[in-house]
Amino acid sequence: MTEQSSVKLHGFWASPFAMRAVLALKVKGIDFEYIEEDLSNKSDLLLKYNPVYKKVPVLVHNGKPISESLVILEYIDEVWTDAPHLLPKDPYLRAKHRFWISFFAPLFETMMKTLVTDGEAQKTVVNELLEKMDVAEQGLKEIFPNGVAPFEEQKPGYLDIMFYSLFGTHEAAEEIFGKKFLTVERYPLLVSWVNALKQVPEVNQVTPPIPKLVGFLHFIRQRSAPPKA
Structure with a gap:
């Protein structure tokens, strides 16, 4: 086989x-x-x-x-060892990518907390998430010293996939809350990274429709709401 x-x-x-x-x-x-x-x-x-x-x-x-x-x-x-490779072959670069992958990994739980909380508790979690994104915006300049290049000569890798799985559908969460979180003014690098990935055919194929995702997130939020007295 x-x-x-x-x-x-x-x-x-x-x-x-x-x-x-x-x-x-x-x-x-x-x-x-x-x-x-x-x-x-x-x-x-x-x-x-x-x-x-x-x-x-x-x-x-x-x-x-x-x-x-x-x-x-x-x-x-x-x-499947043929190119394209998901991780860089250079050991130092591979370690750097793994570091940022491990940084992003816990953020999904934080993002879910914003969805299932309200009031001051939600504000605290949102601020925690934004602070993490601030760190990523600055720290990832070591990975993208010249900014994020279009994915024309290379395919997305492990780090790109991790990032996009979290932020590629940010419009759905923003519609739920009626507020933009991933703004170009605060996160120029992260926004350019999302936009570059959205131009990749394989990425478009796996991205769920935003309206459908909004409906699903509304369902999750309503299901987690405490019962009314």
């Missing part, structure tokens, strides 16, 4: 974690079967392949399951 003989991915359309895995497979040019999961009625296969967390994504390569989006991306880059 060849490396690519059987590749399946269990995901969910609104999951940023599943988006990472789908985008990595597309960027690497790997043919795969996508299996959409109903997270309110998880399939027996999903529970079998990921009995620990029972979550998407799960990559199944030649019958062997790999769980957790960050583990999946590293696995993809290690198994």
